Amino acid sequence: MRMTKLAGKTSKKIDGEFNIASQKLLLRSGMFRSVSDGVYSVLPFGSKTMDKLLHLLTRELEQRGFQRVYIPSDKEFEKTASLTLRNDMKSYKDFPISIYDIFISQREKIKIKDGLIKSKRYTNLRTCSFFEDEEALIQGYDDIKNLYKSKLKDMGLNIFTLQSHNEKRSGARAEEFVYSCNRGDRKIFKCEKCRYKAFEEMSDFHIEEIEIDDKEIEAVYTPDIKTIKELEEFLNINSKDLAKTLLIKVKEEILAVVIRGNRELNPYKLASVLDVAVEDIEMAEYEEIDGSIETVPGFVGPVELQGVRIIVDREITKAGSLITGANKKNYHLKNVKYERDFEGDLVADVSYILGEDKCPLCGGTLNKEHGISIGKILNLDKINYIKNMLYKNKEGKPMGIYGISSYMDIYKLISIIVEENHDKDGIIWPLALAPYHVIISILNTKKEDQNSLGERIYNELKNKKIDVIIDDRKERAGAKFYDADLLGIPIRIVVARGSSENKVEFKLRWENEREELDADKAIEKVFNILGIS
Amino acid sequence: MRMTKLAGKTSKKIDGEFNIASQKLLLRSGMFRSVSDGVYSVLPFGSKTMDKLLHLLTRELEQRGFQRVYIPSDKEFEKTASLTLRNDMKSYKDFPISIYDIFISQREKIKIKDGLIKSKRYTNLRTCSFFEDEEALIQGYDDIKNLYKSKLKDMGLNIFTLQSHNEKRSGARAEEFVYSCNRGDRKIFKCEKCRYKAFEEMSDFHIEEIEIDDKEIEAVYTPDIKTIKELEEFLNINSKDLAKTLLIKVKEEILAVVIRGNRELNPYKLASVLDVAVEDIEMAEYEEIDGSIETVPGFVGPVELQGVRIIVDREITKAGSLITGANKKNYHLKNVKYERDFEGDLVADVSYILGEDKCPLCGGTLNKEHGISIGKILNLDKINYIKNMLYKNKEGKPMGIYGISSYMDIYKLISIIVEENHDKDGIIWPLALAPYHVIISILNTKKEDQNSLGERIYNELKNKKIDVIIDDRKERAGAKFYDADLLGIPIRIVVARGSSENKVEFKLRWENEREELDADKAIEKVFNILGIS
Structure with missing residues (x-):
């Protein structure tokens, strides 16, 4: 290539501020160019780099039997891949079967300051594998995880995996490939003492069991108190002393979720518990509550609450005595105890971790870190989103098909490679990844x-x-x-x-x-x- | 590759009927698979074929200096490409500059019976080139046209080019690459005698000049006549004897278009004449006409029509005497003559050809044929959709930038290759195009x-x-x-x-x-x- 011919001139300055150093370098070097907010074109130098990276990864995939296809769907990748291969999976002899494709995916929420890390469109290397039973699936999961881990390690990147929310199969195993970076967009909690490490939204926390005197439940007059803040001031208490009862709507059903007053509901955990998608969880509107549930908005509480299933955060069951709404206008209840005064239809971890929480494993101090997640593996378990996804085993008996999918964001991968390999003057390509040698x-x-x-x-x-x-x-x-x-x-x-x-x-x-x-x-x-x- | 491992089994039968033989073969051979109406996945055998074809074409493009980029836009390809390269075009030394990309494009109107020819998504090989003046642009246009023509000829395909509507730059030159095929989706008119050949929507036709007696204009009472059909019966005339006046809306302006009663308005021609997009042309609603124009819906005519610009189809100016609406309820006018009784603000060819029309060049009989258009070149002329797209010439003077874009539909290309190369038993890959030898x-x-x-x-x-x-x-x-x-x-x-x-x-x-x-x-x-x- 001749520099006189190369489209994509270098720039000394780039408009705008970015959270991560690599972003300016990717733009200044003429690899990428911003065409509108969060939208980037790839110029020849960037396209050559992408080709190189894709080649390194897909060659490895092909050696493991993954075959190149084009799946014409972004959000329904797994479903469309299953439909595509449906006729190729009729007998036990057809397994395992694995495919990959390269897709220009769309991101719904862009963040301009994160540049290519949160761009509107990005190149997505996707795989989907199908297996004849759970055992083969577990092995297949480890295989693709190890393939990416070792390939990323070969690239000189220090990548770790963290448990992740599985949006394709609620509750099943999923992991993300994470690069540690203090300006990264993902929050991670890490124990100082033990090896515990988790994304904020996946993080559990230590729950201390509080023992208290058996005081009688007592109604308190709390006139015109509408918010937790007002209640704190009025009763001179801390939000931790409260149990707040949130009325949420999940696929037409109204549910009550009881969590501590100082916490936020964690929709990822709740989605896993209820086996629904995160998007299915909404706050219930006043009109939807009115009539069906005997309560008063602003004074909702779990005691004698009728007409809804109650989900109780595990912390509440250990929290001793709490203040709750009384389901009666202008009244709250004091000395409310779980089990004695109310029970949940379901007890589970459904609230967000807070900065002051301790390690759920050892009680040690948790530190907040940041990272960039560049890819993900999802266990799809037994395929249940397409009717009759079956094959015949050796005995001719119809059996279920098991799946795994994975995603690798090539824009993020390039970003972290440059993040890891640069100095004040520019990029320092490692030999194995350099677009030109x-x-x-x-x-x-x-x-x-x-x-x-x-x-x-x-x-x-x-x-x-x-x-x-x-x-x-x-x-x-x-x-x-x-x-x-x-x-x-x-x-x-x-x-x-x-x-x-x-x-x-x-x-x-x-x-x-x-x-x-x-x-x-x-x-x-x-x-x-x-x-x- | 091993057949035991290959994803994409062959099938003896495929559900559904297709207009073109190749479609069944592409599905039966396991190259493509339908996943929903008009949506296809590409399986490994198909993906290998696509790679091969793309390689043949892009290698040629690269030899001519086209560079690989990724432009993150489907409908605004040219604009986004211009923005992408804006900083690479500051001086005359930077020209010409040419890029290509491979995009999964979306088609709005699918047609299931046309299979991959009219699928929802398809692989689109796109190019965009920029030049310093019109002369270089004309040369560049011929270069890319000849590149594709000769490459397609090398592939053993008999491809011709036809003039096309230029949706990116109204009125400027555009051509499509067409494969003759009697089950193709595009209608073509071809003269038996001379070399005239055109897409239906681009076709002109022979206009015969009719001379008549100078009869006086005369109002006719036509009570409750609402349609042309009713008028034909009531007056015992042919729709050819009428001039219909259509009220259309173009970007907020109401316009009257006068065409012969037996013809349809041709929006492609009208868009070129008015320098607007085809989508900008709508039929005006009654509410939009009411008040602003002194006429009566159903009785609109060009004589003494006030408050609108009038566009007259060229045929009308040669048509002798015609019947028109009288702009008065229940009345039409007879013996209306262009020039004597009304004039147009603009005279142009704006109506569709009919089956019985003769060749516009030699008056010979026109035959209807069909074809499949697999690609297109568009002259973008001087870029005017981005402000200040300028460069400095040798004298340091700011000059305009000229552009060309092209599109090649790889799904259609594969379809016509298989259409051209098959027998009753299956595909017969020519050596140069075979996915496997x-x-x-x-x-x-x-x-x-x-x-x-x-x-x-x-x-x-x-x-x-x-x-x-x-x-x-x-x-x-x-x-x-x-x-x-x-x-x-x-x-x-x-x-x-x-x-x-x-x-x-x-x-x-x-x-x-x-x-x-x-x-x-x-x-x-x-x-x-x-x-x-």
Whole structure:
């Protein structure tokens, strides 16, 4: 490739602020370009990098038997993949069967400051695998997890996996691939003492059992008190002393959820408990409550609450005595105890962790960290969203089909690679990931000897199928050095004054030293570094 | 590839009827699979074919300096491409600049019976080029046109180009690449005598000038006549004797369009004339007419029509005397003559051709044909949809940027390749386009000598990087022959009883003869056919 021809010029400055350093570099280097809020085009240098990364990952997938397909759906990937392969899964002999595709996915909630991490569209490498039983599924899950973990490790990335909400199969196993980054968009809680580590929305917390005197339940007059804040002031208490009862609507059913007054409802946990999608959970409207439930908005409480199923956060069952609404206008109840005064139809962890919570395993201090999640694996378990997804086993008996899907966001992957591999001057591509391996900078294109030596080296490297780019622009030497550092090509060969004596300057992007070499020695050195004979 | 592993089994039967033979073959061969109405997945065999075709086309594009990018927009491709490259086009030295991308496009109007030809989603190879002046643009237009024409010809496809509506730049040149096919979805008019050939919506037609006596204009009482049909019966005339005046709305303006009673308004032609998009043209609603224009719906006519611009179809100006609405309830006018009784603010060709029309060039008989349009080139002319799209010329003066875009529908391309290359048994891939070049069929996988000979040939071909597929399934011989014919792989090597003597059967898909050969001779023959030394 010739720099004079390359679409996607480098920029010294980029408008806008980003949370993560890599974003400016990806834009300044001309790999990506913003075309509107949260929408990016990929330019040739970026497209070459994506091709390289996709090739590294898909080659590995193909070696493990994954086959390339195109699934024409974004949100219903698993379902459409199942339909696509339905006729290919009739007998036990057809398993396992695994496919992958590369899709331009849409993101609903963009965040401009996160750049490509939260862009409107992104390249999504997706896989779907089907198995004949649960045992094979468990093995398959570990296989794809390990494949990505080891491949990402080969890329020099320190990636860990964290348990995740499974939006495709409520309650089943799901994990995300996470890169630790203090400006990342995902919150993580990590124990100081033990190995506990979890996404905020998945995090459990230590629940202390509180024992108290058996005081009698007591109604308190709380006139015109509408909010928890007002109640705190009126009774001179802390929100922790309260149990709040939220009325929510899940697929037409109204449910009461009782959690501590200082906590938020965790829709991910609740969705798993109820086996529904997070989007199915809404706050109930006044009109929907009115009439069907004998209570008064603002004074809802679990004691003698009729007409709804009650879900009680596990913490409430250990919380001793609490203040609740009395289901009667202007009244609350004091000294309310779980089991003695009310019971739940279901007890489960359904509230969000708070900053001051302790480790659920060892009671140690939890620290807040941040990360970027670049991909996910989901256990789809026995496929139940398509009728009669069955195959015949050896005995001719119809059996269920088990599935796994995975997603890898290539825009995020490029972002964290650049995040991990850069300095103040620009990107530092590791050899294995570099879109081009060598850049040849002709410092003064007006000099015939520099041009001809540069072109000779360029052609010799191209003949060996080396990814090489030549800076043949009529720019100042300073601009060429600046851009070479910004683009981060691993090996730089500078053709300058010494060219009349066949000399070039040889430098690796991650080293400070430059070396004057005979041009042919330099070519030989490139071959050695790249393992070409 | 091993048939035992290949996702996408062949089928003997496919549900549904299609207009075009290739569609059943594409589904039966397991290249594509329908997942819902008009929505198709691509399976590995299809994905391999697409890769091959895309590679053939993009290699050619890259040799002409087109660079790979990703433009994140379907409908606003040109605009987004312009924005993407805006900073790469500041000086005359930056031109020409050309990019391509591969996009999964959405089609609004699907047609199930046309299969992949009118599917909901399809793979779209798009290009966009920018030039410094009109001269370079004209050359660039011919370049991309000739590139595709010659590449499609190399593929053995008989493709012609036809003038097309330019929806990106009203009135500017645009052409489509058309494959002649009597079950195709596009109507074409072709002159029996001269070389005139045009899409129905682009077709002009011969207009005969009619001379008549100068009869006086005369009002006729036509009580309760609401439709042209009723008027024909009431006055005992033909719809050709009428001029109908349509009130249309174009971007808030009401316009009157006068065309012959037997014709339809052609929105493509009208859009070009008015320099608007086809979607901008609507029929005006009664409420929109009422008050602003002194007329009566059902009795609208051009004579003394006030308050609107009048567009007159050119045919009307030569049509002699006509009957029109009188702009007065229950009245029409007879003997209305253009120029004497009314004039248009604009005269242009704005009506649709009819089956009985004659050639606009020579008056010869026009025949109706059908075709499939697989791609399009559009002259974008001087970019005017982005403010200040300018560059500086040699003298430092800001100049406008000129553009061209093109589209190639890869699903349609595959369809017509299969349409052109099949017989009753299946596809017959031409060597240059075949997803796999060789299929090895092991007739009896229970026989060790057949397996080992088959595997040996397979490995020897694979070592030479030949695209080879081995049918290692435990199927009957008949099923294997059947599938090999259906899949259409050019070279078939059958490993059967002769394998103990190292003999195989060699056959080309497009020939009837089979040849018994020594296995090594067969391998050598493959090398010869594929030009491998």
